[in-house]
Amino acid sequence: MTEASANPWWKDAVCYQIYPASFKDSNGDGLGDVPGILSKVDYLKDLGIDVDMGYDISDYEKVYAPYGTVKDMEALIEACHKRGMKLILDLVVNHTSDQHAWFKESRSSKDNPKRNWYIWKPPRYTEDGTRLPPTNWRSYFSGPTWEYDEHTGEYYLHLFAKEQPDLNWENEETRKAIYDSAMRFWLDKGIDGFRVDVVNMYSKGVEFKDAPVLDSRFYEQPAWMYYANGPRMHEFLREMNQEVLNHYDAVTVGELPHTPEPQKVLEYVGAGDKQLSMVFQFDLVALGQGQDHKYLFEKWELPELKDIVAKWQQFIDGTDGWTTVFCENHDQGRFVTRYASDAPHEREASAKLLSLMLCALTGTLFIYQGQEIGMINVPKSWPIEEYRDIESLNFYRTMTDPARSVNEQERAAELANVMRGLQILGRDNARLPMQWSGEAPHAGFTDGSTEPWMRVHDLYKEINVERQVHDGEGSVLGFWKRMIRFRKEYANLLVHGAFEGFAMEDKRTFVFGKRGENEERAAVVLNFTGEEQEVELPSGAGYEGLVFAVGSYEDAASEEESAEGRLRQLRPWEGRLYLSGC
Template sequence: MDVINFISKASGLPNATVSDPSSKYQHGCEHYANGPQLHEYLQQIGSLMNEYNAFSVGEMPWVSEPEEIIKSVGFDRAELNMILNFDIVDMDHGSKGKFSPKQWSMSDLKAITNKWQSFMYQNDGWNALYLENHDQSRTVSRWGSDKPKFRNVAAKMFATFLGLQSGTPFLYQGQELGMSNIPEDWEMTEYRDLETLNRWREIIASHADDVRFLETTKQQYRFKSRDNARTPMQWDSSAHAGFTTGKPWMRVNNNYSTCNAAAQVGDPTSVFEHWAHILRLRKDHRDVLVYGSFCLVDAQNDDIFAYTRRFGEQTILVVANSKEREARWTMPKLVDVREEKLLVSNYPHLRVEAL
């Protein structure tokens, strides 16, 4: 349910509070997000969903307070089953909006993930797990590395990081292949998304002579433009990646001849088969990986994202390195993993135990 928390508006059509009249980033969302009748409407929707034994997923931007969101997804609220929040996908937005630069840090990602994993578990809520969709760019390029040397292992790392958390994982088309952003050498004429193009026209009009600023903005488009997720799906190595025999709305990514479904399905070293393995793990270790608790490990480490999932006597430790370089990591003594059984790895030379 797209922007479902906008369905209740403040009465009287009041003006937004604008602290900086020259800013283009004043949304006035206090008048149309989380309005006074939101939960009344969501309870009506929830009642209807219950009649059909259906589950509901709501997209809810501009709200990140757990105490507010639990009102919509709490088990006893009978409203929505889960929501897509924006905390992770907004963590690299700068002070002047989406296309202004901001260097995200591992501590940001850890704080956001720990916040939602812990809160939902403790308050009978449920998480929708996602990193990509039609409005977000490709994870491997945005927060990892899409260099040929690292693209596959980075895509598998993000699959492990996301897929073993508590909640329902959502994969966007091409994410299961490790599809990457628009190549850096593509010109602005290749873009089609109005959000990107309208902003670019404004930038050209106001900063035509500022070469450095223009290049910085173009780099932000390469990281965050919605077009990055809207290149044609890469099915095989034929013309237009097998997506169409006609002319697609924009050309396919340059790497389609090697990064495509036909090349990956059945290849045990591929991103696709890694995702399949992650999903099998969730089914085979349902108690701990679906319903177990979440505990962040080594919160201060700037390179490694590590966490445990626990249920009864079962403990699974997940360790992910986000950098292009090798990282040395010593497991903290407080982590009690009594059996060393490797369930999944994105490096083929490491032996994984049979399930």
């Protein structure tokens, strides 16, 4: 392996994911857009971002009209490159819109040339003649994965919304059209790669079996074992590289749900096999999700989080694979609320603690919009009417359906659990408008002439970019800037170093070490509680002579000057990083 291939540009990059609808509205219509993103490129550059991830440019050769035009995208590409930044776009090729010209042709008749570009199946019937879908698979947005089409008398498959029919990757003609329209078109315009949506769901096999019944209250059941990591998945990705990606210096980061085995993940990210540059593995962000229903929250303890971090830090040891570092995206609750504390007196310390942890981990770092100012989940007081996400709303309707046979007491308890789950885990938490200002209407997201598409957080006057820029390095934003600079300064150790966990069974603190190729060491100590905790620095194996380097409390350095031994007293939600041999 050459040096260039061992350390491509994207390994050391810090990436920033944007959800365009909620980032910045430039024209006052209440919806974020590409010109709005363009107006904030210098903000991202100042933060220390290397790669801007624009999400949801999914109409292939056009931009969703409310977001802007292809010319706007060309201007954004140029602006990023002018500042030494790169731009990667979302690649959504598991499905299209039902308004896409391909699908309109496909549903027009059974003998249309594009009929087989999507997945169509005839209905099943019970003995009494009741029509049933081809399988009992449950959609990610609740309800069936099959939609009946009266015109042709068949069902089409949609793993997500019924307006998003799944493409048939078994059809070679379909794949070639995807490569031309969805990939080459944008790569030729200069984008630097793709975040690949649900990358392991293209190959669904051909048997279409019923899923096991896990919850007898419902006809539809989780069926990911039949449509994720299918028999031709690796073949399709190799072809995608051979046909398209190998001809560009492009990065790919794939969403890889339902893949908990490290060896299976390595099959996707091994550099020698040329499938994906890296993937998002979802164990960490799935922490607390219900077994049968995602939004029925289940309590967890710190050792579970630590084991997940260790697993996905260490799985690349001794291999040619690569990993990612992230704990927020457009589909998840905010990390301060989920992993620490969003109480008014603790949320700033919590945000800094998590920033320190993430910036010390091995892999390519991904930050999601608003994470850098410590944005938090929607208030507990918001009723279901304030939620916008189709997945959340469909789940709420399913669980509160009057036709379900539960008594009123059970229904009330279930409703409380549903709302609690949505407030912690719901996708709307990440889609509230970006909080730019505490003084401007709607947090400066839009000019105020039109209500934003989604309600702005009640606490935008306290948590916003403008205020934190004014507060400087003492703010959450200031700390993120400092940690990004620190991470880049010690990239060999923090970005590329090997991870070691210590006292992994401790339920209050998280201590881990990093080992560099030249025997340098770092140790990170984190207090995941609202009370003072004593921690012990790692000893032996090169961890002698550890010196305090950076911490989430500004006065930690002066305290460390007189510290003796290996014990340290951490304040609530405090994190510190120590260096040795650097």
